[in-house]
Amino acid sequence: MATAIKKSNLFTADFEVFGKVQGVYFRKHTQRKATELGLKGWVMNTAQGTVIGQLQGTQNAIDDMKIWLQKIGSPKSKIEKASFRNEGVISSCAFRTFEIRR
Numbered sequence: 528m529a530t531a532i533k534k535s536n537l538f539t540a541d542f543e544v545f546g547k548v549q550g551v552y553f554r555k556h557t558q559r560k561a562t563e564l565g566l567k568g569w570v571m572n573t574a575q576g577t578v579i580g581q582l583q584g585t586q587n588a589i590d591d592m593k594i595w596l597q598k599i600g601s602p603k604s605k606i607e608k609a610s611f612r613n614e615g616v617i618s619s620c621a622f623r624t625f626e627i628r629r
């Protein structure tokens with residue numbers, strides 16, 4: 528019983544991606560991948576040339592998205608590194624979709 532409850536837990540993680548991630552459709556590809564994985568949250572560019580966002584969903588989906596953010600990204604992006612923080616369990620998603628913020 529405990530494993531079934533644990534499986535349905537929702538998680539959250541904030542991310543920041545460094546490198547050539549602006550002007551390469553990074554946000555659009557991030558939104559597409561997150562939606563494909565069933566994640567909710569948002570993504571946006573920063574004035575510092577990075578991309579930041581928040582992920583909410585299952586642990587497996589977040590783990591898959593983390594790999595994508597660190598190693599894959601959009602076709603023309605060049606990712607130097609991705610950092611994750613404020614990770615933890617949440618009781619419900621604060622977002623209905625995965626949106627691009629401007």
